[in-house]
Amino acid sequence: xxxxxxxxxxxxxxAAALGTISAGAPAYATAPLAGKQAPGFYRYTVGTYEITxxxxxxxxxxxxxxxxxxxxxxxxxxxxxxxxxSSEVFFNPFNPIVVNTGSKLVLIDTGTGxxxxxxxxxxxxxxxxxxxxxxxxxxxxxxVIISHYHGDHMNGLLRADNSLTFLNAEILVPAEEHKFxxxxxxxxxxxxxxxxxxxxxxxxxxxxxxxxxxxxYEWDKEIAPGITSVGTPGHSWGHTSHVVASGSSKVFxxxxxxxxxxxxxxxxxxHAFYDQDGPKAETTRRKVYDxxxxxxxxxxxxxxxxxxxxxxxxxxxxxxxxxxAWNPAI
Amino acid sequence: xxxxxxxxxxxxxxAAALGTISAGAPAYATAPLAGKQAPGFYRYTVGTYEITxxxxxxxxxxxxxxxxxxxxxxxxxxxxxxxxxSSEVFFNPFNPIVVNTGSKLVLIDTGTGxxxxxxxxxxxxxxxxxxxxxxxxxxxxxxVIISHYHGDHMNGLLRADNSLTFLNAEILVPAEEHKFxxxxxxxxxxxxxxxxxxxxxxxxxxxxxxxxxxxxYEWDKEIAPGITSVGTPGHSWGHTSHVVASGSSKVFxxxxxxxxxxxxxxxxxxHAFYDQDGPKAETTRRKVYDxxxxxxxxxxxxxxxxxxxxxxxxxxxxxxxxxxAWNPAI
Numbered sequence: 001x002x003x004x005x006x007x008x009x010x011x012x013x014x015a016a017a018l019g020t021i022s023a024g025a026p027a028y029a030t031a032p033l034a035g036k037q038a039p040g041f042y043r044y045t046v047g048t049y050e051i052t053x054x055x056x057x058x059x060x061x062x063x064x065x066x067x068x069x070x071x072x073x074x075x076x077x078x079x080x081x082x083x084x085x086s087s088e089v090f091f092n093p094f095n096p097i098v099v100n101t102g103s104k105l106v107l108i109d110t111g112t113g114x115x116x117x118x119x120x121x122x123x124x125x126x127x128x129x130x131x132x133x134x135x136x137x138x139x140x141x142x143x144v145i146i147s148h149y150h151g152d153h154m155n156g157l158l159r160a161d162n163s164l165t166f167l168n169a170e171i172l173v174p175a176e177e178h179k180f181x182x183x184x185x186x187x188x189x190x191x192x193x194x195x196x197x198x199x200x201x202x203x204x205x206x207x208x209x210x211x212x213x214x215x216x217y218e219w220d221k222e223i224a225p226g227i228t229s230v231g232t233p234g235h236s237w238g239h240t241s242h243v244v245a246s247g248s249s250k251v252f253x254x255x256x257x258x259x260x261x262x263x264x265x266x267x268x269x270x271h272a273f274y275d276q277d278g279p280k281a282e283t284t285r286r287k288v289y290d291x292x293x294x295x296x297x298x299x300x301x302x303x304x305x306x307x308x309x310x311x312x313x314x315x316x317x318x319x320x321x322x323x324x325a326w327n328p329a330i
Numbered sequence: 331x332x333x334x335x336x337x338x339x340x341x342x343x344x345a346a347a348l349g350t351i352s353a354g355a356p357a358y359a360t361a362p363l364a365g366k367q368a369p370g371f372y373r374y375t376v377g378t379y380e381i382t383x384x385x386x387x388x389x390x391x392x393x394x395x396x397x398x399x400x401x402x403x404x405x406x407x408x409x410x411x412x413x414x415x416s417s418e419v420f421f422n423p424f425n426p427i428v429v430n431t432g433s434k435l436v437l438i439d440t441g442t443g444x445x446x447x448x449x450x451x452x453x454x455x456x457x458x459x460x461x462x463x464x465x466x467x468x469x470x471x472x473x474v475i476i477s478h479y480h481g482d483h484m485n486g487l488l489r490a491d492n493s494l495t496f497l498n499a500e501i502l503v504p505a506e507e508h509k510f511x512x513x514x515x516x517x518x519x520x521x522x523x524x525x526x527x528x529x530x531x532x533x534x535x536x537x538x539x540x541x542x543x544x545x546x547y548e549w550d551k552e553i554a555p556g557i558t559s560v561g562t563p564g565h566s567w568g569h570t571s572h573v574v575a576s577g578s579s580k581v582f583x584x585x586x587x588x589x590x591x592x593x594x595x596x597x598x599x600x601h602a603f604y605d606q607d608g609p610k611a612e613t614t615r616r617k618v619y620d621x622x623x624x625x626x627x628x629x630x631x632x633x634x635x636x637x638x639x640x641x642x643x644x645x646x647x648x649x650x651x652x653x654x655a656w657n658p659a660i
Contacts, residue, residue, distance in 0.1 A: 033380045033430055034465055038371045040658050043364060050363045057658040084626070084641045084652060091655060100363055123659050135364055296414070305655035311414045322414060323653050325421060325635035328370050328387040329453045 039133035040126060042307035043330050046298075047246025049101050049226065050330075053300070053307040054131050056094035056111025056156070057124035063090045068263065068270045069278060076263065076270075083262035092260065094124060094152050095308040097253065097300060098136055099244055101225045105136070106143045107166065108227075108242060108253055109302060110156025114165070127156055128165070141166045143224050145217075146173045147255035148236040149181045149202045150274065153302070157210050164209040172223055173206075174231075175216035177238025182206070194273075232257050232288060234281030235274065241288070251298040251309075257288050259303050265289065265312070265319040289319045298324070369463035370456060372637035373660050376628075377576025379431050379556065380660075383630070383637040384461050386424035386441025386486070387454035393420045398593065398600045399608060406593065406600075413592035422590065424454060424482050425638040427583065427630060428466055429574055431555045435466070436473045437496065438557075438572060438583055439632060440486025444495070457486055458495070471496045473554050475547075476503045477585035478566040479511045479532045480604065483632070487540050494539040502553055503536075505546035506561075507568025512536070524603075562587050562618060564611030565604065571618070581628040581639075587618050589633050591651040595619065598648050619649045628654070 040055035067090065068076045077087035085091055099106040110127065117125030131138060144166050146154050159165050180186055181202040190196050206214065217223045219231035219240065232241040235256045242253040258264035259272045268285050271278030292299050292312040301308050301321070309324040370385035397420065398406045407417035415421055429436040440457065447455030461468060474496050476484050489495050510516055511532040520526050536544065547553045549561035549570065562571045565586045572583040588594035589602045598615050601608030622629050622642040631638050631651070640651040 033432070034373060034382070035380070035660065037373055037658055037660050038464070039368055041368045043367055050365070052364070055656075055658050085655065093655070093658070102363070126658060134368070305653075306658060307656070323635075325415065325423070326385075326637070328367055328385050328423070328456060328636060330365065330367050 040130040041134035047249040049246040052098045055306045057126040059092040104142045108145045109153040112152045113155035115160040141169045144169045148239040171214045174238040174240040180237040234284045253300045261321040370460040371464035377579040379576040382428045385636045387456040389422040434472045438475045439483040442482045443485035445490040471499045474499045474501045478569040501544045504568040504570040510567040564614045583630045595649040
């Protein structure tokens with residue numbers, strides 16, 4: 001037998017011609033290419049609770065010049081390449097979760113909204129499809145908890161026709177976040193461009209039927225059975241994370257304490273253009289990640305690649321997410 | 331608002347009583363606990379080829395004393411704990427793939443077999459169920475490629491009733507591997523216990539209908555369109571990996587060059603009790619992983635956690651697998 005060589009390892013379609021086997025004339029396979037991903041949900045348990053991660057998909061857009069506001073684009077591109085990600089097209093996953101506490105069905109964040117399915121050509125806006133694939137009826141959701149008022153987290157409160165998505169759900173929102181975006185003075189002082197757009201979008205979504213179902217919550221409160229709000233400001237004024245706990249088990253649902261981990265966990269000092277207050281977001285991020293690493297606590301990250309569950313380790317000057325092993329039989 | 335504190339971060343079910351929100355008396359959620367994982371398949375493309383990872387599930391068993399033959403059990407347990415895995419119950423995922431080349435539907439390895447579904451109480455033996463969930467008919471498989479003759483890779487050639495699983499498939503096996511296990515002299519010299527059991531199992535499976543569909547292949551050959559065999563011996567006598575290539579894209583399908591990566595990629599000098607020739611397996615492993623890291627080549631690992639796809643990086647004295655980001659829309 002031949003020995004393993006670099007040449008043989010890297011062999012490809014131009015490899016040595018067929019030896020002992022004759023493949024015969026190729027005929028088209030019985031099965032055509034499927035061209036379709038598996039249903040985008042994943043289940044795990046925390047104590048007696050069952051958590052279903054339901055992906056909304058992932059946005060893709062050309063990496064902007066100022067994606068990291070305090071770092072040059074070529075350094076950001078190098079970090080993406082180092083993480084085996086495209087350095088040209090930014091990959092932005094969106095991953096809400098449903099917590100079944102046994103007494104309540106609680107959704108944390110909503111994804112980009114049904115209307116985005118067509119807008120993104122199916123790349124995102126998948127939440128309701130994947131929710132249905134997971135066997136969960138949107139009408140059965142008792143509570144929707146919103147972490148902060150950025151579109152990928154709350155636009156899904158409305159259907160494509162602007163009607164209410166979760167007909168029977170109370171919508172719980174961080175009190176400080178709601179106050180900030182509903183404040184006319186803050187809106188009048190908002191810079192043109194992104195901040196102005198966020199105000200407009202928040203006034204659009206948080207109106208009518210949504211407001212009728214809405215209640216505000218404070219930090220450090222158990223806002224649903226076993227689900228506690230934790231203030232993690234900086235990314236937005238009232239940005240909030242959540243601890244889901246059952247028995248002695250817990251998971252820290254971080255929302256956007258980091259955006260994609262291969263940039264902002266790896267480089268906690270980098271400020272995303274999504275951060276309303278970069279330095280404050282960085283302080284929060286370092287504090288949270290130091291604690292998660294020290295406590296070896298499970299973390300669920302909205303912008304981590306699906307199923308977005310892992311542990312944090314310190315790694316040089318930053319952190320690394322160690323994805324949890326997929327469990328094929330819960 | 332309160333500031334983020336360690337206490338608030340680690341808040342749990344014993345957290346501060348409800349503040350602004352009154353959750354009311356708990357009523358059972360409309361949806362009962364699902365208790366069931368998502369369908370276990372994942373799709374990605376390599377050039378024009380479509381690859382479907384179809385999990386067979388994962389075995390779980392108490393970590394044996396000599397699981398790593400040249401390292402003490404407590405050091406192995408420390409490595410498992412460091413990887414956020416149980417140090418008592420070993421988690422052993424099994425992940426075959428189906429390659430749709432456009433002209434052929436090619437399965438690489440089979441999983442533990444349908445009979446193992448009941449034996450493992452659903453933990454493994456899931457391959458046929460997940461294959462069906464992926465919309466692939468077992469009868470449509472044109473070719474089954476076997477990497478080596480260990481039960482988790484080839485027991486699935488037979489159904490629970492011992493009939494042929496892939497009725498219309500040619501079964502391609504490594505010539506040296508087949509020769510070794512079918513050699514009566516080798517069998518007579520095999521130590522009692524595991525090796526004797528492997529000989530018996532291989533004689534059971536590679537008989538009757540399976541033999542009628544079987545053809546042997548050599549190393550460094552294109553044994554199916556775009557699929558080249560690469561000799562990676564040590565784990566077993568004729569252990570073989572495969573490069574799947576289409577256009578300029580390729581993936582290295584490693585089979586058991588490492589067993590679970592958090593032990594044997596992290597510690598390439600550790601020898602699994604599954605290794606027929608530990609030192610030879612280690613030499614192969616270091617050579618392959620050095621190349622994969624240098625070439626930044628995509629690797630598919632049978633015993634990596636599902637969907638078992640990633641890149642290799644050097645990390646201190648060993649290697650680390652960086653899982654590929656789940657793509658929610660291929």
